[in-house]
Amino acid sequence: MRVTLLLISVAILGSVYFFITDEKIMSSAKPEKTISQLSKNAEATGQPTITSNQTNPQVDINQEFPKQKNLLADGQGQKIMTALTTFWQQCRRYDNCEQLLIQQQLLLNQERYLLLLNFPDNQQEQQRLMGELLISKDTSLADKIANVQAIRTQVWGKDAKLFFELEDAYYDYRLSLTEPDNRFNQTHNADDFIEQYNQLLQEHSADLDSFSLNTDIAKYEAALQLIPENMTEEQSANIKAQLASKYLTANEQQSITSRGEQVNQQTQEITNYQQGLSQLETTLTHERATSKKMMNEQDWQVYKTERFYQFRLKFFNS
Template sequence: MRMPLLLISVAFIGSVFFFITNENELNSVKQIIVSPALPDSDHSRVQPNIIAETDDQTNGKPQSHGSTEQKNRLQEAKGQALMSAITSFWQLCRQQNNCDELLVQQQLILDENRYQLLLNFFDNQQTEQRLMGSSLISQSSSLADKIAHVKSIREQVWGADAHLLFEDQDAYYDYRLLLADPDSRFNQALSADGFMNEYNAMLEELGEELDRFSLDSDNAKYEEAVNLIPASMPENEAVRIKSQLANKYLTGNEQQAIVNRTEQVDQQQQEVADYQQGLNALEVELANERATSKKTMSDEDWLVYKAERLYQYRLDFFSA
């Protein structure tokens, strides 16, 4: 029966198109949005990450001089670390039902800007998400335009704190823009060897920041490299690149899974093409009938007849 296979085909191909569109265009723009639950306390409307606590603090003991010198994550952290610190703060104070008390403590520790960020985090986060959801930007817009759009909303909501909170994401955006440049190192590569040399050099340059760009696993490195193969790369060279990458970053089972998926996609695409080709031929046949042998048929009877022919075609195709 072809029906299950074709339905899977359509869904799968649609998913692939959506993924490629979003991953390769903005696609690669990773938006890390923390969505904490609304705390009960008025102040705990923001769900943040807590101050780094020492064992003495956790046990209710006075804080030692050494621990006071430990960096307070709410005061010192940036980027995702700060985002995590703020959400943790609110989660903890809500669990302990002492948000007001902890906020008073933090007001004494933090500078005014950091304290206001902590206090208003949840409201600002909800505003950002609302604006992101209601704003419209064409899918055909360039990657640079999409990134600029995201940054403009964040600056509107968070002001000067936008870069403080989204430092990691901004770095990733810059990374994607650099790769999307027509003159980038990868778009200039014309051979498998040249591409692999450039990719290995890039990984070395990133060094300890690989995790910042989600390239800290072999699977991630493989997927990223495949996505970076330029459309201008000759087909035989692209095949060589994928083979070298698979041998370097994937296990035997993972490589076989990719082969199986590729064969399945090819089969599904052929199934969809066959269906569309047959449907187009039927449409031409029906148009000829309407102009000749079915010319005198009423519009109502014609619509019924056409619907029956289309239904029979689908029934025959899916049951073959």
């Protein structure tokens, strides 16, 4: 009887042990099945699989560069150029250009997206063509500008206006000032010149920043370059005085006056030196033909060198 009860107890304990062991095995197998199923679902839906040992950070450009996102969609001129350059620099840094391009394709219109997509190749092509452009020093400003604009149009097409509209406006402004019959060459006195210059600034008031004419000193220096060559010295001086009074502070005017006096003094010294040297050469030529006619060549060269030395010594020590 006792033997029978012992055998029954052993059987029951064995059943419990195998039940518990089987449950542990089943429990340990469940996560593997779940992860495997997630991977299959990710592949089926096209979504990326997230793993714990992922090392390549995926940067969302819309979170990290919110201002750049707006510029890619709405920017113009230098701003859009900077935004496009920054986009490609950053995505190459993080090695996630493909992901960010997919994001931008959903955010940008077709034209802006293609501009972004093709930007590196187009920029490289423009640099190549500009590097191959040979411009003679005798080429006119108008031809130089036309050559540059032709390359931009060839590379960027209608997007050239998006990038370079402000620059083209500046080119037009500069060209208008180089024409022989420009408004300043038609002026006859200081008052006419100042009036025309004020009118020019008013016409381009919205572009003064891009034209680098947003400070008084810049306006002063730009005006000096526009004074016609056919102006008399007195009229030119009058124009400069009126410009200085309008655009320069008292200290700036004094500095320019002092610098002008220094330049005039140096110019006069150069003139005096050249005149004195010319007179000495004439005197030596006469001496060689008369009083120094019998002097041998070696002694003559020594004598002439000494005269030049004494002339320079006296001139620079006076």
